[in-house]
Amino acid sequence: MTAVSSVDARTGEVVATVAAESTAEETAAACALAAAAFPGLEAMGRHGRAALLRAMAGALEAARPEVVRVADRESALGDQRLQGELTRTCFQLRFFAEVLHEGSYVEAVIDHAGPTPMGPRPDLRRMLVPLGPVGVFGASNFPLAFSVPGGDTASALAAGCPVVVKAHPSHPATSQLCFDLLASAVRETGAPEGTAGIVHGGPAGLGLVTDPAIRAVGFTGSLRGGRALFDAANARPDPIPFYAEMGSLNPLVVTPAAARERAAGIAEGYAASFTLGAGQFCTKPGLAFVPAGSPLREELARLVAGRDAAVLLNAGIGEAFSQVVATLRDRLEVVAAGPDPLSPVLFAVQVPALEGPLLEECFGPAAILVEYESEEELLGALASLPAGLTATVHAGEDETALPARLVTVLREKAGRLVWNGYPTGVAVGHAMHHGGPYPATTSALHTSVGASAIRRFLRPVTWQDAPQAILPLELRDEPPGIPRRVDGTLLTP
């Protein structure tokens, strides 16, 4: 029996034993319990599940001081950040409650029986229904908003899918505490017992992905881990969708005009963005393309050198960061670096040398200035980058030609295009997209943040000539108060 320990991220000390690693039997039992809960969770209906999500937000809010304290001990992310992350986590749960009430997400469509050029058409009614139990992998860098009570859990439960979460080993006590709070909301609202489950340990992760009861998986983590589990999900006798968000280089481009107009402001914003959360954001802008000879470099050198050394999420991440930095020091000019191995560090390189390890995400407070000599060189370099989650353009005030060319190239490389801003900070809302072409994610079609994240856990079903009593409420003649497309026309309530 392998113990799962809670480690203080600042001291490296083991402060508690949280659980034992889940055995294969325990993992299978959690999945079976989720499968047993599926019909009951769906039967709660949209409004019943909205109440469940609100109760979960309420339970987390009620335990705010303890949640933040435990999460800070395990992640070293600091009180302010974690207060904000908890607010976001609760907002997200309540946001999906609103999505449920509004009801567009079921994509209800009614085509009444009638003639067509191919002969008579039967009465057809279509909507989205939940897939079934969903596995969720918590992320190291967001112990709340992308972990046990995070966006994958919120969107899966909203869809009507019970969830089994694989707790991240970097914050098992936070995971277990949040799980207990979610479970109390499950009991309070009368949802089925298996609505939410938790497992611990690496083998449980693979067990989750291959369990016959699991119908989809949400994952946030590394490219290596994500790809291995993606492959396992696809190798099943019955492949299931595996939605992995695996990080990104997030190129940021400063045009010559922008560099002339606002070098100081951009330097300040960029230094803050790539060191935010100790550089442990999947949206960290790791590459900044700047005109060769721009004053930006000197501005950044000054800003970065003065920054404090980071405390990273765990010892493994700290070691990996130190190694990557050592490799980069051998290849690149150092623009600025503090005295500590975990100090923020900024490198520089010219476009022709941008290759190999420079094109891999570095998790931690490091970034690379990529100096370009011409627009053509810049555009060529951007076109050869791997795809990512975001791409950012800083343009001059009245500049149009180069930005338009940049956006044409960058849209194929990213899921979000940021204008004169910074990609860190991913608002939860209807218009957000957090995703991108591979290797940013395994499914460029879907988002892991925002209202449409629920679409990952739903599938269409069409009822043909079904009597009213057999139809789901959303498809009956009596208007259910949600938007529907009827005989081709989108109708709002």
Next chain:
Amino acid sequence: MTAVSSVDARTGEVVATVAAESTAEETAAACALAAAAFPGLEAMGRHGRAALLRAMAGALEAARPEVVRVADRESALGDQRLQGELTRTCFQLRFFAEVLHEGSYVEAVIDHAGPTPMGPRPDLRRMLVPLGPVGVFGASNFPLAFSVPGGDTASALAAGCPVVVKAHPSHPATSQLCFDLLASAVRETGAPEGTAGIVHGGPAGLGLVTDPAIRAVGFTGSLRGGRALFDAANARPDPIPFYAEMGSLNPLVVTPAAARERAAGIAEGYAASFTLGAGQFCTKPGLAFVPAGSPLREELARLVAGRDAAVLLNAGIGEAFSQVVATLRDRLEVVAAGPDPLSPVLFAVQVPALEGPLLEECFGPAAILVEYESEEELLGALASLPAGLTATVHAGEDETALPARLVTVLREKAGRLVWNGYPTGVAVGHAMHHGGPYPATTSALHTSVGASAIRRFLRPVTWQDAPQAILPLELRDEPPGIPRRVDGTLLTP
């Protein structure tokens, strides 16, 4: 150089050499041409692509007699069916033109900048954009509607994705003729040359799935072929979505009440449905669950025995059918069979013996009556079936309890639930869904027929704080005449 020959399906005679199998270089060149066409096809805009689809429908209509003649020679499906299939194919192209004009499919969302509980939110605008070049695999059994000018091609082009079609070897002349007609419409509307491409031969198929330029694939065919190509798509350095529709058992259930009330009518409908198109529909209801001792069996015996032998799509399908029938003859009672090896045949089995090869799709005019003794036995058998495209319930006039239980089990097993009807015949429209959980398809989330088939070839992109001139027309302040969600509220034009 391997020749690709057109074979008369009725005589087995080679009537023409259509092309040579595409070499690896030719396949790569077709994909590269598609990639080069991508920006231009997207730049045509929604209305420009709608014109392209309408021109394609017009070109096919203008060549109707020749298209039907060539398709009938290669498929033996008959003039009436192929006239109808061509009408459907043209309807489908024009239907997607309407989907483009209406514009909901881009899922345009605007969240204006404003305060949130987590601080200020930037201006975020999201819509779906095309993925890039799409590979399409034509199906043997629909030489028009699911082949070169079929639904995958129509929905991919509508999305803004150039298409490279792998022609089905069973109807290469039809494929080439249809391709030439599509290409004439491409020229006529000024679309880029690589908007549509064609390749021939098995190696070209694998080449298409693994070509770096191809961003998604639509496939209609067998489970074996589909799974092998799905695995290849997922094994790429950059996995791509592979949408395979791979057929289905399509269980049809007759409740005891329905069997009492309308045995003759159901027998007639069922015999017609499982023999339609010589039983070569992916929605063929291959298993009919009937109460033991029902008069249905005798009615069906009479109807099936009198039916003519079929001409199957090609010699390989004919041989495979004969082999499956021989295997089933060894295991099952024969309810009715004609004298010819390709005559329609109906078997019977009791629920406890329903296993192994009986749970595999048989392509051709064969079906199995599954006789049940009790409701519990029926529900248990349905729960253990593999998932499929459709499931059908025939219920008594005022019956409610058993149908409700059946639907609960069957919804998890199918993408379309048919009431007192037959699953063959898949209307093109907004409310249609043609898909289902694996092994019916590789992606239960998406459909290959109906308006939302376009969603397979689109991905979301969010623009953050972008100036109007950089935004796509659909996301600018000036209303573009399409439904949009603005600050959370769905607005219709």
